[in-house]
Amino acid sequence: MADKVLIYSRFPKSMMTRFAERFELLDTGGKPPREVFPAEELGGIRALLTAGGSPFGAEAMDLFPKLGAIVCYGTGYDGVDLKAAAARNIAVGHSPGANAASVADIAMTLMLATTRRILVADQYVRSGDWAASKQSPMMRPQAGMPGRRIGVYGMGEIGRKIAARCVAFESEVGYYSRTKYDLPYQYFPSLEALADWCSVLMIAVRAGAETQHVVNADILRRIGADGYVVNISRGSVVDEKALVAALTDKTIAGAGLDVFEKEPHAPDALTALPNVVFAPHIGGHTLDSHVAMQNCVLANLAAFFEGKPLPYAVKSA
Amino acid sequence: MADKVLIYSRFPKSMMTRFAERFELLDTGGKPPREVFPAEELGGIRALLTAGGSPFGAEAMDLFPKLGAIVCYGTGYDGVDLKAAAARNIAVGHSPGANAASVADIAMTLMLATTRRILVADQYVRSGDWAASKQSPMMRPQAGMPGRRIGVYGMGEIGRKIAARCVAFESEVGYYSRTKYDLPYQYFPSLEALADWCSVLMIAVRAGAETQHVVNADILRRIGADGYVVNISRGSVVDEKALVAALTDKTIAGAGLDVFEKEPHAPDALTALPNVVFAPHIGGHTLDSHVAMQNCVLANLAAFFEGKPLPYAVKSA
Numbered sequence: 232m233a234d235k236v237l238i239y240s241r242f243p244k245s246m247m248t249r250f251a252e253r254f255e256l257l258d259t260g261g262k263p264p265r266e267v268f269p270a271e272e273l274g275g276i277r278a279l280l281t282a283g284g285s286p287f288g289a290e291a292m293d294l295f296p297k298l299g300a301i302v303c304y305g306t307g308y309d310g311v312d313l314k315a316a317a318a319r320n321i322a323v324g325h326s327p328g329a330n331a332a333s334v335a336d337i338a339m340t341l342m343l344a345t346t347r348r349i350l351v352a353d354q355y356v357r358s359g360d361w362a363a364s365k366q367s368p369m370m371r372p373q374a375g376m377p378g379r380r381i382g383v384y385g386m387g388e389i390g391r392k393i394a395a396r397c398v399a400f401e402s403e404v405g406y407y408s409r410t411k412y413d414l415p416y417q418y419f420p421s422l423e424a425l426a427d428w429c430s431v432l433m434i435a436v437r438a439g440a441e442t443q444h445v446v447n448a449d450i451l452r453r454i455g456a457d458g459y460v461v462n463i464s465r466g467s468v469v470d471e472k473a474l475v476a477a478l479t480d481k482t483i484a485g486a487g488l489d490v491f492e493k494e495p496h497a498p499d500a501l502t503a504l505p506n507v508v509f510a511p512h513i514g515g516h517t518l519d520s521h522v523a524m525q526n527c528v529l530a531n532l533a534a535f536f537e538g539k540p541l542p543y544a545v546k547s548a
Numbered sequence: 549m550a551d552k553v554l555i556y557s558r559f560p561k562s563m564m565t566r567f568a569e570r571f572e573l574l575d576t577g578g579k580p581p582r583e584v585f586p587a588e589e590l591g592g593i594r595a596l597l598t599a600g601g602s603p604f605g606a607e608a609m610d611l612f613p614k615l616g617a618i619v620c621y622g623t624g625y626d627g628v629d630l631k632a633a634a635a636r637n638i639a640v641g642h643s644p645g646a647n648a649a650s651v652a653d654i655a656m657t658l659m660l661a662t663t664r665r666i667l668v669a670d671q672y673v674r675s676g677d678w679a680a681s682k683q684s685p686m687m688r689p690q691a692g693m694p695g696r697r698i699g700v701y702g703m704g705e706i707g708r709k710i711a712a713r714c715v716a717f718e719s720e721v722g723y724y725s726r727t728k729y730d731l732p733y734q735y736f737p738s739l740e741a742l743a744d745w746c747s748v749l750m751i752a753v754r755a756g757a758e759t760q761h762v763v764n765a766d767i768l769r770r771i772g773a774d775g776y777v778v779n780i781s782r783g784s785v786v787d788e789k790a791l792v793a794a795l796t797d798k799t800i801a802g803a804g805l806d807v808f809e810k811e812p813h814a815p816d817a818l819t820a821l822p823n824v825v826f827a828p829h830i831g832g833h834t835l836d837s838h839v840a841m842q843n844c845v846l847a848n849l850a851a852f853f854e855g856k857p858l859p860y861a862v863k864s865a
Contacts (some may be wrong), residue, residue, distance in 0.1 A: 241681075281588030281827035332718055334695045340664050343657035347580075349825065349832075353667060357819045364558075371562075375834030379648045396715075400656075401649055495678045502674045508666065509673035517692030538719045 232329060234536045235438065237295070239266065240282035243305065249525055250280070254532060255518065263382060278535055280528060283307035283325055284438075284494070289315035296385060300535040305515055306330060306389075308545050309438040312546055324541040325541060326527035330390045330515030335392035337514040338433055338463045341487025342381075344508045345459055346373055346431070351505065374430070374457065377401035382429025382445075384422060384462065385436030386412055392459035393433050408436070422446075431461060438465030446470065451477040458483045463514045466492040475500045478507060489514045551853045552565040552578065554581065554612070557599035559621065562606060567597070571849060581611060595852055597845060600624035600642055606632035606732075619845055622675055622832055623706075624645060625862050626755040626782060634663055641858040643844035645705045647832030653707035654831040655750055655780045658804025659698075661825045662776055663690055663748070668822065683811040686822065691747070691774065694718035699746025701739060701763075702753030702781065711749050720862060722746060725753070739763075742768035743807070748778060755782030765785065768794040775800045780831045792817045806831045 233255040238247065241261025250256060257276070261266045278293045281287055283303035286308050292298060301311055303325040316323050344350065353367040356363050356466055379402045383390045386408040394404045394416055405417040407425040412418075419425040422445060426432060432454055436442050438485075446460065446469040454460065461485060471492045477483045485506035491497045494512055504510065515524065527543045534542055550572040555564065558578025562723045567573060574593070578585045592611045597603055600620035604627050618628055620642040627855065633640050648702045668686040672678050679838055696719040703725040711733055722734040724742040729735075736742040739762060741748060750769055753759050761784040763777065771777065777800060779786055788809045794800045795818075802823035808814045811829055819826065820827065844860045851859055 296800075326671070333692045336660065336693050336717060337664060339656075339661035340666055344661050344664070344666050347654060347657050347830070349657055349661050349827065350667065350670060352827040352830060353818050353825055356814050356828050359819075361828040362814070364812065370830070370835045371859075372835050372838055374828075375650045375836045376653050377836060394718045399713045400653060442644070471663065496680065497673050497679070509665075509672055510666065510669040511678040513669060513687070516687075516689045518689050519692045519694060521689055534643075535626075 234278070234532070236532060237268075237273070237276045237279040239264070239279045239287065239291075240285050240304070242280075242282070246521065246525070248325070250532075253529065262429075278302065278532055280304060280532075281310070283310055285310045288316075292316065293295065293321055294320060298424035300324065300531070300541065302531045302541075303534075303545075304524055304528060306334075307438060307465065309467070311545075323545040324527070324543050326524040326533075327543055327544055329523035329527050330520035331388035331392050333391045333517040333520035334463050334514035335396060335435075336517075337489050338389075338393050338435065338461050338487075339396050341489060341508050341510065342431055342433070342459065342461050343376075345485045345487040345506075346376075346379075348373065350508060351359065352526070357383040367537060378403065379431065380405065380429045381431045382406065382419070382425040383433045383435055383548050384408070384425060385414070385434070386410070386414065387435065387437060389463070390433070390435035393435055422450060423453060426450045429454065431458055431459045434462040434464045434468055436461065436464055436468060438467050438501060442468045444468070444470040446472040447472075448477065451483050454483050456481055456484060459485050459487065461487040463489045466490045466494065471498065471501065475504075478504050504507065551595070551849075553849060554585075554590070554593045554596040554606065556581070556596045556608075557621070559597075559599075561694035562837065563842070567849075570846065572843035580745075590843065595619065595849055597621060597849075598627070598652055600627055602627045602852045604844050605629040606635075609633065609638060616639065617848070617858065619852075619858075620862075621841055621845060621847045623651075624755060627738075627785070631863065639858050640853065640862040641844070642858055642862055643841040644771050646844050647711050647834075648705035650834040651706045652713060652752075653708075653834075654806050654827060655752065655778050656713050657689065657802075658775065658780070658802035658806060658825050658827065659748055659750070659778050660693075660803045661844040662766035662778070662823075663696075665690065667825060685847065686765050695720065696748065696752060697722065698748045699723065699736070699742040699744045700733070700750045700752055701725070701742060702751070703727070703731065704754060706780070707750070709751035710752055739767060740770060743767045746771065746776055748776045751777065751779040751781045751785055753781055753785060755784050759785050761785070761787040763791075765790040765794065768800050771800050773798055773801060776802050776804070778781075778804040783807045783811065788815065789820065792821075795821050799839035799852050 236254040238258040278300040300322045381397045383406040407419045487508045489510040531541045553571040555575040595617040698714045700723040715746040724736045804825045850860045
């Protein structure tokens with residue numbers, strides 16, 4: 232009999248096919264488990280798969296008295312209450328680094344699309360305004376990449392890949408993270424100092440309680456009127472209200488956003504802005520990174536059911 | 549009395565301000581010069597500024613019997629009949645390399661925006677379809693950059709900068725150009741062989757009679773259904789009708805286009821397609837590259853009026 236895995240978040244059906252070859256899946260489709268499955272079935276669940284950003288606290292854990300493993304799809308695990316898991320002897324796994332290149336690439340895509348105003352440019356051609364020689368203030372030349380100061384906030388695998396890409400664009404790279412690494416980029420001792428220096432702030436920090444709303448009105452003011460924010464980490468890192476205000480009153484020039492405070496919702500005041508490029512949390516959304524993340528999930532689940540430690544365990548869990 | 553310079557193409561007024569500090573400008577705004585200025589005024593013109601891609605042949609030259617210098621704004625000079633200029637002892641200048649980084653960056657922007665489907669992604673968020681959990685076939689995960697085979701057609705300054713950027717994205721780079729260089733990229737002896745190998749064809753070749761429509765239906769078929777074309781060179785290099793057909797019947801997956809056969813017009817059949825990202829020939833359109841190109845123009849004009857050779861002369865002229 233195949234081991235049972237509860238699918239706690241909503242994942243595309245196509246993605247579940249591969250897991251279903253190996254495990255018996257109880258798929259909630261993202262609905263509260265009790266609405267979908269009887270309590271006795273939930274009582275037998277020993278492992279579940281969740282999106283790392285979805286809230287999963289003590290109360291949710293206690294729905295599954297036999298739970299031994301929470302496996303997060305993706306790098307993040309900020310939705311999981313690690314203390315509550317540890318107190319219940321529940322192992323927590325994730326997919327470290329499997330999507331780092333894919334996420335770094337969406338960061339670059341959003342930065343370039345925003346600074347070169349590609350949405351406006353595309354519309355300028357499609358609408359016929361170009362053919363009609365209509366003026367477009369949004370089409371005025373902007374600063375290019377050579378010499379641009381890119382501030383990377385967070386120097387994990389994704390931050391490093393962003394930095395390496397930016398150097399190839401002849402940009403200057405600076406970073407702030409809790410730790411100073413032996414890396415060929417200028418280190419700033421605070422997010423404030425990095426924001427003062429840079430013209431693009433790339434948010435690549437791991438999300439958590441200590442990074443909640445750290446990119447606030449003050450940081451945005453420091454980035455300044457020629458500056459941009461790109462967030463591919465988690466919506467929680469940015470004070471979204473302050474960001475909307477800064478984009479509306481031109482405190483900053485623009486933003487590229489793959490993540491939002493309350494996904495899949497982005498506030499109307501934000502989505503109405505012309506100086507933002509949006510993506511629906513597709514940072515890790517490439518064929519290669521999905522395969523790599525699935526490999527981590529399968530390895531974590533297989534090890535757990537064999538009674539072994541998770542090969543991709545969350546370090547602090 | 550300031551030296552007179554005829555402005556043959558249509559340039560933004562803001563761009564002319566700097567030249568007007570030094571020279572007396574006769575600005576046609578892109579209209580036929582005879583419609584704007586009396587013949588005797590044109591007869592005295594010794595130097596003119598033109599967009600390198602605009603047709604400027606023997607007949608046009610003969611409007612200006614005293615013409616001694618044709619200065620192209622930008623790298624390209626494919627619109628200028630170099631033989632006709634040489635026969636009339638007219639020097640031809642351009643701005644070599646001044647916009648190479650800016651053009652390479654628009655190539656990268658178009659490739660990333662097209663392969664990661666950023667127009668669809670942005671609209672998916674803005675429309676509320678994401679919040680409503682609506683399915684979108686265009687949002688299916690695509691191949692990412694690591695391991696992607698990028699074929700660079702043309703290995704001048706722009707091609708080299710594109711290649712260097714692609715390597716930072718962990719992609720494989722191959723190239724075809726008339727000359728094989730000592731570069732760490734795989735060389736292909738023909739455009740056909742490059743097209744067979746690559747999944748993105750980056751067109752960075754210098755335009756001219758010998759490259760007219762070389763990217764044709766056969767080349768597009770070789771790039772294949774998972775493949776993309778990015779053109780930041782000149783529209784003339786691509787058979788635009790064949791491209792429209794290939795994009796419509798999914799012979800290739802998509803395209804990113806900064807240049808077109810008959811600018812500023814892009815065919816309706818092309819601009820109606822969802823799998824293309826368009827830009828209105830803004831490759832060299834950044835503040836830094838404009839300054840660098842203007843420096844070349846000023847140096848060329850100053851040297852000419854001092855009776856010296858153009859410092860940025862077209863080599864074959």
